[in-house]
Amino acid sequence: xxxxxxxxxxxFLSTGNHFTEIDxxxxxxxxxxxxxxxxxSTMLDALCFTLFNKPFRKIIKAQLxxxxxxxxxxxxxxxxxxxxxxxxxxxxxxxxxxIHRNGSLLDQDAANxxxxxxxxxxxxxxxxxxxxxxxxxxxxxFVPFMKLNAPNRREVIEDIxxxxxxxxxxxLLKDRSKDIRDEMKVxxxxxxxxxxxxxxxxxxxxxxxxxxxxxxxxxxxxFTQNEKRYNENTQRISAxxxxxxxxxxxxxxxxxxxxxxxxxxxxxxxxxxxxKKAKKDYxxxxxxxxxxxxxxxxxxxxxTKHLAEAAQREEKLSKGFSDITxxxxxxxxQIKEYQGVQEEITTLQHxxxxxxxxxxxxxxxNEKILKDCNKETPDLDVEKKTLVDFExxxxxxxxxCAGVRDQENxxxxxxxxxxxxxxKSKIISKFIPIINQKINKYLAQMxxxxxxxxxxxxxxxxxSRYRDVFSYxxxxxxxxxxxxxxxxxxxxxxxxxxxxxSTNLLILDEVFDSSLDGQSTDELLKILKLMDSTQxxxxxxxxxxxxxxxxxTIRFEKVNDxxxxxxxxxx
Numbered sequence: 001x002x003x004x005x006x007x008x009x010x011x012f013l014s015t016g017n018h019f020t021e022i023d024x025x026x027x028x029x030x031x032x033x034x035x036x037x038x039x040x041s042t043m044l045d046a047l048c049f050t051l052f053n054k055p056f057r058k059i060i061k062a063q064l065x066x067x068x069x070x071x072x073x074x075x076x077x078x079x080x081x082x083x084x085x086x087x088x089x090x091x092x093x094x095x096x097x098x099i100h101r102n103g104s105l106l107d108q109d110a111a112n113x114x115x116x117x118x119x120x121x122x123x124x125x126x127x128x129x130x131x132x133x134x135x136x137x138x139x140x141x142f143v144p145f146m147k148l149n150a151p152n153r154r155e156v157i158e159d160i161x162x163x164x165x166x167x168x169x170x171x172l173l174k175d176r177s178k179d180i181r182d183e184m185k186v187x188x189x190x191x192x193x194x195x196x197x198x199x200x201x202x203x204x205x206x207x208x209x210x211x212x213x214x215x216x217x218x219x220x221x222x223f224t225q226n227e228k229r230y231n232e233n234t235q236r237i238s239a240x241x242x243x244x245x246x247x248x249x250x251x252x253x254x255x256x257x258x259x260x261x262x263x264x265x266x267x268x269x270x271x272x273x274x275x276k277k278a279k280k281d282y283x284x285x286x287x288x289x290x291x292x293x294x295x296x297x298x299x300x301x302x303x304t305k306h307l308a309e310a311a312q313r314e315e316k317l318s319k320g321f322s323d324i325t326x327x328x329x330x331x332x333x334q335i336k337e338y339q340g341v342q343e344e345i346t347t348l349q350h351x352x353x354x355x356x357x358x359x360x361x362x363x364x365x366n367e368k369i370l371k372d373c374n375k376e377t378p379d380l381d382v383e384k385k386t387l388v389d390f391e392x393x394x395x396x397x398x399x400x401c402a403g404v405r406d407q408e409n410x411x412x413x414x415x416x417x418x419x420x421x422x423x424k425s426k427i428i429s430k431f432i433p434i435i436n437q438k439i440n441k442y443l444a445q446m447x448x449x450x451x452x453x454x455x456x457x458x459x460x461x462x463x464s465r466y467r468d469v470f471s472y473x474x475x476x477x478x479x480x481x482x483x484x485x486x487x488x489x490x491x492x493x494x495x496x497x498x499x500x501x502s503t504n505l506l507i508l509d510e511v512f513d514s515s516l517d518g519q520s521t522d523e524l525l526k527i528l529k530l531m532d533s534t535q536x537x538x539x540x541x542x543x544x545x546x547x548x549x550x551x552x553t554i555r556f557e558k559v560n561d562x563x564x565x566x567x568x569x570x571x
Contacts, residue, residue, distance in 0.1 A: 009075040016562035027552035034556030039563030130159035153458040187401035194394035275317040282310035442486035
């Protein structure tokens with residue numbers, strides 16, 4: 001059972017920067033009064049916001065922050081479950097979401113969504129929808145059980161009967177089933193792979209058992225071809241070597257010829273230099289009558305003598321230059337012919353090298369062929385042992401996959417049990433008569449005599465004492481409210497029996513202000529007085545009618561645009 005002890009809030013809606021606090025345990029009968037807009041329903045919004053991150057009324061979350069102070073909105077709820085104390089704190093601007101257990105803050109490493117899920121599933125054991133059906137009956141934004149669709153009705157009753165665990169188990173089971181299906185796919189792949197290995201090994205052994213005359217014959221053919229190629233290359237090498245020897249003989253005088261050529265070129269250079277000097281001397285004497293050094297006139301006889309000598313020297317040198325040039329050119333032509341022979345020799349040498357390399361490869365290949373021919377055939381016993389190993393692996397894999405398949409079948413059986421038509425349906429079917437009995441008991445206590453029945457799909461059948469069939473929507477607002485109250489009290493009683501979503505807190509928001517007449521009001525008050533260990537909070541405008549009916553009155557007032565409370569408790 002959840003025992004709510006205290007709630008406090010600040011900067012929440014019309015509440016200012018000072019905490020407003022309500023002690024739930026101070027009285028079992030509590031009346032909350034106030035004018036419209038005074039903040040008397042704020043407790044509902046603060047309670048739902050703190051526990052479920054959404055207000056009770058249809059208010060945008062951002063609008064929950066006080067519009068004057070605009071920051072540091074905070075709400076806190078304290079409660080006990082058995083001997084364990086809890087405190088939930090939630091706020092905005094800045095955002096706060098904390099769960100304290102016995103004074104220690106619970107780990108907040110998880111995302112807020114998971115943190116909220118932990119609060120609802122592991123601590124409170126109900127969600128917003130179930131909470132409002134068991135704890136709160138409101139006149140405005142409250143959606144009564146009878147207006148919920150079938151899935152939501154089922155969700156509420158599963159929470160009350162504490163069988164929602166089966167739904168969560170079914171979700172986990174679906175995840176496990178997916179894992180098993182994935183494992184089955186892996187198994188199928190592994191079996192196929194093992195089968196392929198076995199088949200390939202069997203074929204390999206078959207090929208080995210047929211062994212290998214063709215292979216040996218191919219080796220021999222290759223060996224013969226290599227020998228033929230080797231001999232051809234050897235012959236080519238020998239022929240090339242003979243040709244090289246002959247060619248080298250033909251150019252034996254090449255070094256001397258090259259020396260002679262170089263010597264004659266040097267001599268030609270010297271003759272050319274002397275020829276240039278002789279021409280220069282001739283040109284000088286032919287063009288000058290004075291000595292360029294002493295500036296004296298040259299005697300005609302002296303000039304004539306030197307001109308003749310220069311002309312004679314120039315002629316002699318020209319002829320010598322021409323003759324030696326002819327000789328040099330002839331020698332160069334001969335050298336070029338010798339160089340052509342040398343290039344031919346180089347080509348032949350390269351071919352000899354290439355044939356030699358090829359022969360080396362041939363020798364290595366033939367050596368390997370001889371080794372392969374001398375090898376024993378592969379050991380069939382080893383290959384057959386490998387086949388046995390592969391077959392063993394295949395058998396073990398098939399056995400393991402059969403176990404996975406059995407798990408999959410078992411999960412299917414469990415899944416069927418956890419579905420709505422399984423275990424949950426059986427539990428619900430046992431409680432439906434009790435639920436119907438208690439609903440009709442509370443309807444009778446409110447002087448509303450109909451036969452109200454919920455079936456196992458949570459569809460209602462309502463019959464009058466004359467056996468006329470009605471629907472919920474066909475009743476007046478006052479009659480609908482009696483049905484809503486009967487359902488609320490029933491859920492609380494069933495929850496108390498199951499100790500699931502049972503709580504000490506009951507809040508009726510403007511229930512007395514709407515469609516209940518005076519007699520119905522008295523009947524409802526009688527029922528409330530019989531609810532032992534329940535802190536009842538009635539929010540109402542009817543202070544003049546109800547104020548003396550409750551030992552504790554909490555009045556909300558607006559002071560300087562902020563909500564304040566004033567409590568009175570009967571001695």
